[in-house]
Amino acid sequence: MAVNARAESVGEVPHRGLITLSIMLATIMQVLDTTIANVALPNMVGDLGASQDTINWVLTSYIVAAAIMTPVTGWLSDRIGRRELFLVAVVGFTASSMLCGISWSLESMVLFRVLQGLFGAAIVPLSQTFLLDINPKEKHGQAMAMWGAGIMVGPIIGPTLGGWLTETLDWRYVFFVNLPVGIVAFLGCAAYLPRVAKRLRGFDFFGFAMLSLGVGALQLMLDRGAEVDWFSAVEIWIELGLAITGFWIFIVHLATREDAFIPAAIFRDRNFVTGLVFIFVIGVILLASLALLPPMLSRLFNHSTILTGLVMAPRGVGTMISMILVGRLVRVVDARLLVVTGLALTAWSLHDMTGFSPQMDDWLIIQSGVIQGLGLGLVFVPLSTVAFATMEPRYRTDAASLFSLVRNIGSSIGISVVTVMLTRNMQINHADLSTAINPFNPALQGISPGAVASNPAALSQMDQLVNQQALMIAYVDDFKLMMIVTLCAIPLALLLRKPKAASAAPAVHMD
Numbered sequence: 001m002a003v004n005a006r007a008e009s010v011g012e013v014p015h016r017g018l019i020t021l022s023i024m025l026a027t028i029m030q031v032l033d034t035t036i037a038n039v040a041l042p043n044m045v046g047d048l049g050a051s052q053d054t055i056n057w058v059l060t061s062y063i064v065a066a067a068i069m070t071p072v073t074g075w076l077s078d079r080i081g082r083r084e085l086f087l088v089a090v091v092g093f094t095a096s097s098m099l100c101g102i103s104w105s106l107e108s109m110v111l112f113r114v115l116q117g118l119f120g121a122a123i124v125p126l127s128q129t130f131l132l133d134i135n136p137k138e139k140h141g142q143a144m145a146m147w148g149a150g151i152m153v154g155p156i157i158g159p160t161l162g163g164w165l166t167e168t169l170d171w172r173y174v175f176f177v178n179l180p181v182g183i184v185a186f187l188g189c190a191a192y193l194p195r196v197a198k199r200l201r202g203f204d205f206f207g208f209a210m211l212s213l214g215v216g217a218l219q220l221m222l223d224r225g226a227e228v229d230w231f232s233a234v235e236i237w238i239e240l241g242l243a244i245t246g247f248w249i250f251i252v253h254l255a256t257r258e259d260a261f262i263p264a265a266i267f268r269d270r271n272f273v274t275g276l277v278f279i280f281v282i283g284v285i286l287l288a289s290l291a292l293l294p295p296m297l298s299r300l301f302n303h304s305t306i307l308t309g310l311v312m313a314p315r316g317v318g319t320m321i322s323m324i325l326v327g328r329l330v331r332v333v334d335a336r337l338l339v340v341t342g343l344a345l346t347a348w349s350l351h352d353m354t355g356f357s358p359q360m361d362d363w364l365i366i367q368s369g370v371i372q373g374l375g376l377g378l379v380f381v382p383l384s385t386v387a388f389a390t391m392e393p394r395y396r397t398d399a400a401s402l403f404s405l406v407r408n409i410g411s412s413i414g415i416s417v418v419t420v421m422l423t424r425n426m427q428i429n430h431a432d433l434s435t436a437i438n439p440f441n442p443a444l445q446g447i448s449p450g451a452v453a454s455n456p457a458a459l460s461q462m463d464q465l466v467n468q469q470a471l472m473i474a475y476v477d478d479f480k481l482m483m484i485v486t487l488c489a490i491p492l493a494l495l496l497r498k499p500k501a502a503s504a505a506p507a508v509h510m511d
Contacts, residue, residue: 033178067117090123091186152323214246354479
């Protein structure tokens with residue numbers, strides 16, 4: 001029997017600590033899988049009988065499946081129950097991870113990765129909803145700090161953990177590692193997760209189909225673009241057309257139908273809409289920088305996978321420190337001030353990264369990483385708190401699903417943009433720098449007389465130096481672009497409204 005939370009206060013939820021631990025284990029497990037498999041791809045090629053081009057479907061299949069399934073989380077949780085959906089998602093994700101580990105061909109791996117994405121899509125938005133539900137309003141900041149730590153630190157440690165497992169054991173353990181974590185998370189959630197009353201509502205299949213078309217086509221375009229040289233390929237134009245068509249029809253459908261797939265009421269919440277813009281920017285900065293740094297450390301500094309992970313680890317430490325502090329600060333300091341401070345620190349770190357050079361040591365990378373981790377943590381927690389502070393509890397799951405979807409789309413767009421810019425700027429920089437290598441340049445005499453004399457060995461060595469400098473300048477250009485995007489996002493903090501202090505916990509219906 002469903003009872004209102006006024007009869008059973010949120011403050012009286014038993015085993016809150018164990019519930020939080022179980023939820024976060026499941027969340028970290030799912031978030032890790034967005035990056036942990038990346039470093040294992042070269043090792044999968046031979047075992048799965050794939051090529052360098054087709055092996056990327058291991059990543060694409062997961063991303064597209066998760067992106068399409070994320071928006072439907074709200075309807076499914078209302079239909080079959082929030083607790084029941086979370087348990088099914090954890091079991092399905094763990095089982096499909098094991099299937100990925102025993103894959104015998106590329107086709108089987110892609111199929112199991114699709115299943116992994118379908119089941120894992122609901123874990124992150126439901127975990128955020130549960131943490132908001134089981135905590136009173138005055139503790140939402142601390143709850144979002146805990147949740148944000150898993151969301152943001154997971155992608156940072158993913159490549160390091162994946163590289164270590166691949167080098168010391170086998171690439172299959174990248175997926176097998178989910179088994180013990182999934183079992184513990186399931187047992188904890190099954191034992192302590194509270195039941196939430198179901199809310200029957202019709203399924204807007206047309207709206208879901210249009211949103212899925214838009215999201216799926218966009219993700220495919222972003223993931224495949226670099227492989228087929230973007231808009232020189234017909235495939236990309238088709239995917240762009242499908243994405244625009246899907247999103248446009250969905251927006252019109254949302255504005256003209258009362259029982260649309262995603263409740264239109266959540267878009268009337270100014271804090272939440274502003275939060276969506278911010279989380280898009282965070283998605284761009286967080287994963288775009290994570291996509292740039294490991295290959296930079298490998299190609300320009302010759303770091304091993306393990307050393308790359310160690311150099312990037314302080315970024316996660318900075319995020320954890322920031323999360324711990326801001327979880328308490330958000331109750332006494334204006335969240336908008338914290339967001340602005342976090343964005344300013346992030347822009348500062350990106351400015352430091354524009355000073356990178358092939359001759360530097362690892363200290364500047366570590367320093368900028370810690371500052372960026374502190375900044376992103378300061379943004380993420382108050383943003384997640386304020387974005388949901390004025391949201392009606394019945395819309396939380398739909399809102400959390402959209403929140404996760406926008407963050408993931410931002411990450412995909414950010415990675416694609418910086419990757420395209422890196423490739424093209426490197427070519428432009430190489431062409432510009434090469435013009436200086438000619439027999440008539442007096443400066444070249446003191447650097448490489450052999451190159452002036454057209455000595456093949458000297459010319460080859462000089463070309464390597466030009467490639468190195470061209471690549472470094474291209475990385476610096478990407479960091480500069482992300483710094484500009486971050487600075488442009490700061491004025492948006494003025495659109496956030498300071499939530500009024502609540503006298504009572506929000507209403508949550510529990511069995």
